[in-house]
Amino acid sequence: MTEKNKIEILREKINEADAIVVGGASGMSAASGFRWYYEDDDDYKEIAGGLREKYKDYNSFDLFYDRRLTRGELWALNLRSIKKIYEAPTGETYTDLADLLRGKNYYIVTTNQDAQFFRVFPEDRITRLQGDWRYFQVKSGLYDKLYYNKELVYKLLPEIKNDSLPEHLIPHSVDTGEELDGWVRSPRFLQGKDYEREFERYMNFLRANMNKKVLFLELGVGMMTPMFIKEPFMNMTYQWPKAFYATINPKHAIIPKEIARKSLAIEDNIAFVLKELLGKDTSHLKREKGKDIFDSSKIY
Numbered sequence: 001m002t003e004k005n006k007i008e009i010l011r012e013k014i015n016e017a018d019a020i021v022v023g024g025a026s027g028m029s030a031a032s033g034f035r036w037y038y039e040d041d042d043d044y045k046e047i048a049g050g051l052r053e054k055y056k057d058y059n060s061f062d063l064f065y066d067r068r069l070t071r072g073e074l075w076a077l078n079l080r081s082i083k084k085i086y087e088a089p090t091g092e093t094y095t096d097l098a099d100l101l102r103g104k105n106y107y108i109v110t111t112n113q114d115a116q117f118f119r120v121f122p123e124d125r126i127t128r129l130q131g132d133w134r135y136f137q138v139k140s141g142l143y144d145k146l147y148y149n150k151e152l153v154y155k156l157l158p159e160i161k162n163d164s165l166p167e168h169l170i171p172h173s174v175d176t177g178e179e180l181d182g183w184v185r186s187p188r189f190l191q192g193k194d195y196e197r198e199f200e201r202y203m204n205f206l207r208a209n210m211n212k213k214v215l216f217l218e219l220g221v222g223m224m225t226p227m228f229i230k231e232p233f234m235n236m237t238y239q240w241p242k243a244f245y246a247t248i249n250p251k252h253a254i255i256p257k258e259i260a261r262k263s264l265a266i267e268d269n270i271a272f273v274l275k276e277l278l279g280k281d282t283s284h285l286k287r288e289k290g291k292d293i294f295d296s297s298k299i300y
Contacts, residue, residue, distance in 0.1 A: 003266060003267075003268055006264055006265075006266050007266065007273060007276050007277060009264055010246050010264060010266065010273075010277065011277055013215050013244050013246060013264070014100065014104075014215060014217075014277070016213060017104070017105075017213050017214065017215040017244075018105065018209060018212035018213045018214065019105045019106070019107075019205070019208075019209035019212055019213070019214045019215070020101065020104055020105065020106040020107075020214070020215045020217055021106070021107055021109065021205070021206070021209075021214060021215070021216050021217065021233070022097070022101070022106060022107070022108045022109070022217045022219065023108075023109055023110070023216065023217070023218045023219065023221055023229035023230070023233055024097075024108060024109075024110040024111075024112060024117060024219045024220065024221075025110065025111045025112060025219070025220045025221040025222065025225075025229060026038075026111070026112065026220055026222060026224075027219065027220015027221065027222065027249055027250070027270060028091075028093055028094070028097075028110075028112065028116075028219045028220040028270060029091060029093075029112055029114055029116055029220075030220065031091075031093045031220065031269055031270040031271040032091025032092055032093045032094065032116070032271065033091065034088060034091060034114065034116075036059070036060050036081075036084065037059065037060045037061055038059050038060075038061060039059055040052075040058035040059055043084060044058075044059055044060055046080070046084070047060060047077065047080040047081050047084055048060070048063055048077065048080075048163075049076070049080070049163045050162070050163045051063060051069070051073060051076075051077065051163050054163075055068055055069070060077075060081065063077060064077060070164060071167060071170060072164035072165045072166060072167055072170070073163055073164045075156075075164075075165040075170055076160045076163050076164050076165050078182055079153055079156055079157055079160065079165065080157070080160075081133065082133050082134070082149065082153050082182075083153060083154070083157060085114050085115060085133050085134065086134070086150060086153070088114070088116075090116065090119040090120065091116055092271060093219075093270055093271050093274055094116050094117060094119060094120050094121075095120055096271075096274040096275060096278060096280070097120075097219070097274060098120040098121060099278055100274060100277055100278060105209070106125065107125055107126075107127075107202060107205040107206075108121060108125055108126045108127070109126075109127045109129060109202055109228075109229060110126065110127070110128060110129065110229075111129050111130045111185075111221075111225055111228050111229060112128075112130075113128070113130055113131055113132055113133050113184045113185075114133065115132055115133070115134050124201065126198075127198040127199055127201060127202040128195075128198060129185075129199075129228045129229075130184060130185035130189075130225070130228070131182070131183040131184040131185055131189060131190075132183060132184070133182055133183075133184060134148060134149060134150065135147060135148055135149060135182075135183040136149045136152075136171065136180040136181060136182060136183060137180065137181060137182075137183045137189075137190040138173045138176055138178040138179070138180060138181070138190075139178060139179045139180065139181040139188065140178060140188055141188035141189060141190045143173065143175065143176050143178065144190065144192035144193055145173075145175060145192070146183055146190070146192075146194055147173070147180065152171055156169060156171070185225075206236070210236075210240055211240075211241075211242070212242060213242045213243075213244070214236075214240060214242065214243045214244070215243075215244050215245075215246065216233040216236065216237055216243060216244070216245045216246070217246050217248075218230065218233055218245070218246065218247040218248065218249075219248055219270055220248070220249060220270055221247070221249065222249070222252060223252065230247075230254075233245055234256060234259060237259045237262060237263065238258055238259050243262065244262050244263070244264070245259055245262065245263040245264070246263070246264040246265075246266070247263075247264070247265050247266070248266045248268065248270050248273050249265075249266075249267065249270075250267060250268055250269050250270070250288070251267070253265035253266060253267040269285070269287060269288065271285055272285055272287065
């Protein structure tokens with residue numbers, strides 16, 4: 001079966017679905033050009049500053065988890081990353097997905113922490129499984145409150161000196177006095193009332209539609225955290241009689257044999273596939289090949 005045939009099948013599945021559950025992960029943002037997490041691009045160099053050569057780390061993940069960083073250096077890295085998230089343009093993959101889902105009964109579950117989905121979709125149709133860099137939590141995760149951080153981030157950015165935030169400026173909770181940290185997945189990640197409300201909303205959507213024609217549309221999900229989107233999507237497709245599973249991933253579009261008859265794998269760039277589904281022009285897009293294809297299954 002050609003990729004063109006697969007796109008026609010996917011278009012048909014989208015049109016006939018009673019409900020669409022979208023699972024969006026790192027490949028979704030990478031297809032829009034946001035790759036500093038994994039690659040040594042200009043965005044990463046701007047975020048890392050002198051830390052890039054100091055520690056010989058050439059992507060944000062490697063630098064973020066480098067234990068040689070001081071607290072001040074880690075905060076500088078975090079603040080610059082959050083600034084990039086606030087100032088990044090809205091990715092075309094997100095606006096195209098919004099066009100594709102317009103008028104549909106859909107819900108979005110994501111492991112992305114860059115808030116791109118919130119640029120184009122209503123908050124009440126999104127569940128964040130791994131948090132959101134626009135919010136801080138207390139570092140221990142033992143106080144149930146999220147702190148929207150935009151004002152504080154821009155206040156602290158000019159205070160960075162020599163790629164480090166002075167320790168006396170490291171932000172602390174106004175409620176407990178404890179040091180703050182990013183509200184992103186970690187051993188101390190806060191799964192408090194806000195998280196539980198979003199997760200219950202996702203569960204309610206699934207319960208309401210489990211006996212209908214449900215399309216599980218997986219976009220750019222790799223093997224770093226398969227337990228959040230990929231494995232539940234596959235399991236529900238296996239168990240629900242009218243469910244169908246479609247995965248779009250340029251390098252690792254995986255389908256287990258147990259659900260092969262009710263699944264579709266498109267091993268192509270998400271940006272191209274969404275535009276082709278919509279009948280939009282793709283001449284401005286670059287099709288990557290070989291080692292240049294983004295690997296959303298990279299594991300740290």
